[in-house]
Amino acid sequence: MLNYIWPILILISFIYAIFSGNIQNLNSSIFESLESVITLSMTLVGTMCLWCGLMEIVKNTSLMKKLIKILRPILNWLFPESKNNEEAMKNISMNTISNILGLGNASTPAGIKAMESLQKENTNKQRLSNSMLMLIILNTTSIELIPTTVIAIRTSLNAQNPTDIIIPIWISTIIGTLVGIISTKVLIKRSQK
Template sequence: MLNSIWPIFIILSIAYGIVSGNLEQLNNSFFDGAQDAVTITTTLLGSLCLWSGLMSIAEETSFVKLISKAIKPLIKILFPELKNNNKITQQISMNMIANILGLGNAATPLGLKAISSMQKENKNKEELSDSMIMLIVLNTASLQLIPTTVIAIRSSLGSTNPTSIIFPVWVATIIAAIVGTISAKILIKITKKKER
């Protein structure tokens, strides 16, 4: 994916920057971008280590089993490939719970742990497996119960009712998640047929 998108983004930007005479800003953008990556990575490093460590503890206790039992039916539908792989199912459960609770800082490390376990079972290491695709789609759908960041912004801007956003966000998130998972399922089926 990035092999084609990445150079196109950059080449078009440079071309447009030259044509529109935005050269100074264009030059700064290179270093700003690289600097942004460092900033994000340092933030990620801490939370990734923290949550990988906490997840390791959780995995060794019955806590994770309790949580994954609760959302097992949903996982069975979305990840039929996994069948009874308990470890991966538990990691996905933790990732989904973190997403639902709005713990973005925890959800990403937990999701990355789940996908690295999936990679160990993956037959073709060069290609995303069906369950990996489902995991990523779920994580791009932003399944959170309370959109805390937006509520905070709204309240800082003096909204009369900052939390009135919750209901529309639920509707939109659920629609996005349904469209995402269904189109992933359909695309999985189509590509499978082609291979045969």
């Protein structure tokens, strides 16, 4: 997709600049853009390292296990067909917790493993099962407790308080997730008729 949008954007900008007399601005903006990426990236590295370091500690403590326990009843409700499939539920919990904690590199492997164990109990191997639908939706809406990358970017742009978007993010991610869950449940109900 971006293979089309990206070049077209640049080409039409060039053409428009010729006709609107903005060619000087256009030319200098090319080099300004590179400069701002450099300054941005320097601070970004710092904040990303901080969070990856902290999350490595979380991975090695019992915090994960405790969170999984709290989450289990909710997951049982979301995955009624698979709640007795221990292997799948273990990976689903791991995947959800990693999403919540913003551990991107831990959530995807767990999610894929969960898909594989759900495929084993799937009656039609060509078609997503109900549990798979729910798992995919949980991962697209992805509740994230600490939006690390966004905080990192806000820090690098010298925001007054880089973390003050956390609460609006929580609100909109929860609304998004609820809409996702409800519409998936409706989709499942309708396709069973």
